[in-house]
């Protein structure tokens with residue numbers, strides 16, 4: 001397996017005596033689209049700002065590839081492209097001229113790459129118009145071209161769909177897919193919208209009150225179900241679940257309840273039957289990412 005492109009370990013941030021980020025660990029691998037999901041005020045932007053060196057962690061470490069953000073800042077930053085706040089441009093010159101100015105400021109950028117990234121984000125027909133005439137979606141695509149110009153290995157986007165119309169959101173999703181496939185880069189996207197994470201990401205970490213409360217593959221969350229069995233021998237069934245499948249079930253209201261991967265259900269049922277347990281009734285409650293999110297964050301007042 002390849003090495004992570006980003007490892008953040010034990011990140012903490014105190015602002016004005018208040019512990020905003022309590023403990024955050026993130027590992028992102030090449031080619032992954034990693035979702036950072038949490039309600040408003042959860043600490044997403046504060047965390048992302050620490051990952052891209054816009055703010056200093058009170059504790060913890062960030063490695064981008066082999067480089068420590070603290071000790072090897074510029075090498076680490078070469079590997080990251082990001083849009084944290086809204087991308088800033090000179091409004092009264094063209095998108096192309098904006099990119100050209102950026103490219104001329106540093107030898108990290110190769111001017112001839114401009115055309116490649118302009119067409120990558122689909123702005124070739126409007127790139128010579130003034131930025132002031134661009135829609136939000138177009139400005140964001142220009143921001144992406146700007147963030148990608150130095151060919152980073154990791155792209156970090158803070159709530160990239162905020163303020164975009166459905167067409168803009170769709171286009172962004174397509175660009176992100178293409179980025180991973182064609183340029184083999186990893187993408188970290190924060191969002192407060194579950195549906196967005198579900199559509200775009202391979203993995204998700206859910207953050208609330210400055211702490212990651214769950215990290216998992218989106219696929220495995222979606223394939224997880226809560227199963228309720230009404231069966232003849234609850235205790236033996238619970239034991240079988242534990243011994244043969246390493247699943248912890250609970251007995252409640254004369255039912256055995258367990259959270260399992262849906263794919264295993266028929267095998268579990270067959271095993272119960274083989275062990276002479278009579279199944280009267282099986283009920284499946286699919287856990288969506290939304291339900292999981294609500295289960296995990298419910299009752300936690302956002303301050």
Ligand SMILES: Nc1ncnc2c1ncn2[C@@H]1O[C@H](COP(=O)(O)OP(=O)(O)O)[C@@H](O)[C@H]1O
Nearest residue numbers: 015020038039040041042043044045046047303
């Ligand atoms: N510079 C700051 N000073 C004081 N509080 C801050 C500052 N930045 C963020 N916060 C607080 O930290 C918490 C997390 O904010 P933020 O990271 O912006 O959340 P999110 O991006 O998930 O919506 C919020 O309660 C916010 O009010």
Ligand SMILES: [Mg+2]
Nearest residue numbers: 044045046159
């Ligand atoms: Mg934010």
